Amino acid sequence: MTSRMADNTEPSVRSTILDEIHRIAALHNKQLAPLTDALPLMESGLDSLCVAVLVASLDDALELDPFAEDENLAFPVTLGDFIQLYENAAA
Numbered sequence: 001m002t003s004r005m006a007d008n009t010e011p012s013v014r015s016t017i018l019d020e021i022h023r024i025a026a027l028h029n030k031q032l033a034p035l036t037d038a039l040p041l042m043e044s045g046l047d048s049l050c051v052a053v054l055v056a057s058l059d060d061a062l063e064l065d066p067f068a069e070d071e072n073l074a075f076p077v078t079l080g081d082f083i084q085l086y087e088n089a090a091a
Helices: 013-027 049-062 079-090
Strands: none
Touching: 013 049, 013 079, 049 079
C-alpha cells in the first residue's frame, strides 16, 4: 500500500484501516460483516490471526503502534474503538 494517494494527500487513518481490513480479509478468504463503528471487532469476519496481521500491517502502513505506548491498554472491542485508538495515536 502506498503512503500517499494520487492527489498527494495523506489517506485518513480510518480509510487506511478499512482498506487493510478488506485486503487482509481477501487474502485470508474471510467474509466480512458490514463494517460499522458499532460492530464488535471479533464479529467482523476476521479471526484472531487476521486481527494480529492487521495490527502488524497497520504498524507498517501508519508507522504507529498504539499498543506499545501503554502496556495496560485494553484491546478495543468495537471497530469504532479500534479506529479511534489509531486516530488518537496519530494525533
